Amino acid sequence: MAVTVTDEPGDVVDPSEVSSPRSWRRAFADLAQGWRQRPLWGYLGWQDIKQRYRRSVLGPLWISISMGVIALGLGILYSALFQISLATFLPHVAVGLLIWNFVSGCILEGSEVFIANEGLIKFLPAPLSLHIYRLVWRQTLFFLHNLVVWVVLMIVFPHPLGLSTLLAIPAFVLLAINGAWVAILAGILATRFRDIPPIIASVTQLVFYLTPIVWSVDILSDNPAARERAQLVELNPVFHFVEIVRQPLLGQEIVGRYWLVTGVITIVGWAAALICLRNYRSRVAYWV
Structure with a gap:
């Protein structure tokens, strides 16, 4: 008579897979079980924000205020340096920072997502993906708070918005999907090699300056001597994700090719993340 055993709560696994912790079924089951626990990681993500601003009068509103102050300062400074209209350049910088904060949050916090949740991973039987979903949800809440800055800027400096503005929704969903696989890869690698987080932090800082956040590609394109160099910015994968949301x-x-590039990156990135999750998921509890 065939016998089945459970790998995780609610998951039935074939006996032939029990002997090997490396299983595609277990990897996909981890992602599925984490997604089914949406009430848990949704609550935890919101509590993370509330705890950060505990006993603060303005509470999470400080998220938008701090981002708005930084965007205003950088917008005024660089619009003067580049001799660009503030009405044009300030929204460019603010929306760029809005997207960058989400991207850098997924990368930097993703590199320590399992290390920071060491206690939960060791003593609670929960899928690893729960911590990934919690991280991406927390960064999404930060993004939504900061979106207030964009609303204010669109009132002060009106732009020709139309139905194409709705494309920002699927663009952000695509951005969040990529944030998840980045957190999986960075989290597992950083858990095994503790030198990875500071390396990732240094590289992320460099990528910020290489991405047109506080500068514009149009500045280079308008300069005949630097026009060819402007095309090199498209070698930066973060640039494409910023543009599909900012445009x-x-x-x-x-620009359609930005969507095409991000789609290819999504497929390749998730393939790498799934391979990593399949091979090393069972070792994370020992590495932390």
């Missing part, structure tokens, strides 16, 4: 939010022309 609809600013009412700019939608």
Whole structure:
């Protein structure tokens, strides 16, 4: 008579897979079980924000205030340096920072997502993906708070927004999906090799300056001597993710190749993350 055993609560696994912790079924089951626990990681993500601003009068509103102050300072400074209209450049910088904060949050916090949850991983039988979903949800809440800055700027500096603005929704969903696989890869690697987090932090800082957040590609494109160099920015994968969200939010022309590049990166990135999750998921509890 065939016998089945459970690998995780609610998961039935074939006996032939029990002997080997490396299983595609277990990897996909981890992602599925984590997704089914949405009430848990949704609550935990919201509590993370509330705890950070505990006993603060303005509470999470400080998220938007701090981001708005930084965007205003950088916008005024660089618009003067580049001699660009503040009405044009300030929204460019603010929306760029809005997207960058989400990207850098997934990368930096993703590199320590399992290390920071050492106690939960060791003593609570929960899928690893729960911590990934919690991280991405927390960064999404930060993004939504900061979106207030964009609303204010669109009132002060009106842009030609239309139905294309709605493309920002699927663009952000795609961004969040990529944030998840980045957190899985960075989290597992950093748990095994503790030198990885500071390396990732240094590289992320470099990527910020290489990505047109506080500068614009149009500045290089308008300069005949630097026009060819402007094309090199497309070698930066973060650039494409920033643009697919920023273009609809600013009412700019939608460039299809940015969506194509991000789609390819999504497929390749998730393939690498699934391989990593399959091979090393069972070792994370020992590495932390």
